[in-house]
Amino acid sequence: MTYSVAINKLAGYACCTRAGGRFGFMLSVALLLGACSALPDKPVRAALYDFGPGALSPVPATRQAPLPPLALADISTPGGVLDNQAVLYRLAYADAQQLRPYSQARWSMPPAQLVRQRLRDTLSRNRAVLNAGEGPALNRGVNQGVLPRVLQLELEEFSHFFETPERSVGLVRLRATLVETTSSGEKLLAQRSITVQRPAPSADAPGGVRALTAATDAAIDEIATWLQQTP
Structure with missing residues (x-):
């Protein structure tokens, strides 16, 4: 269930329970929280690895040919x-x-x-x-x-x-x-x-x-x- 759908349902519950006063309002909030908790989590991106940056300073020149x-x-x-x-x-x-x-x-x-x-x-x-x-x-x-x-x-x-x-x-x-x-x-x-x-x-x-x-x-x-x- 998406967030917008949950909001629309809350509006419907609020209209239907308006005559119920405070109890109706609390019921609507509980239903909304339950709908939001059912939303899927965002996919976790995989960590990306390599061998590191390599040498961070110039390699000293060798005297050999x-x-x-x-x-x-x-x-x-x-x-x-x-x-x-x-x-x-x-x-x-x-x-x-x-x-x-x-x-x-x-x-x-x-x-x-x-x-x-x-x-x-x-x-x-x-x-x-x-x-x-x-x-x-x-x-x-x-x-x-x-x-x-x-x-x-x-x-x-x-x-x-x-x-x-x-x-x-x-x-x-x-x-x-x-x-x-x-x-x-x-x-x-x-x-x-x-x-x-x-x-x-x-x-x-x-x-x-x-x-x-x-x-x-x-x-x-x-x-x-x-x-x-x-x-």
Whole structure:
């Protein structure tokens, strides 16, 4: 029942009970309050999360020579489970195979896009990072006519993982592949699987988001170190 309908009903009750005096008036008010209490609540908007603002001050320049440029491909998500903005969790103690979404929490963009943005920001501190497929002419121009290596990533797991109702972690699993583009196609240079977990400060969506942010940053640091060590 809408508020306007409730008002109209009150007017009708008042007319019908005018002869009843004070009792009629009190009855009309009670009916109005009951009608208003039946009105549906406004839908609660889901909280929106990302990885935070990033560095708030310029990163100090390094004295080392900049690393070779790198082309970064879009991050794929096998199965498409992570192609939406849901904040997902697993209950290992109940059914570890089931991914469940938090009803009142969402990422600002799909997790793969958030991870790629964070990865690019980190790698850009020491090297030029290009978008794979922007165009051979642009990519060759950065490194004296040589196409840069391409980093490909698959985001296999990105969830708030509950080991018990009281203990949970942010779990991130990535597969990183480094390839070189040659005249005959792509040449595999190296591949690595990365699994990182970080404890959640609370057993809810905000705690899961904080844990997943920390796990993502740790995984990105591991990728950066691996790239520097790969000949």
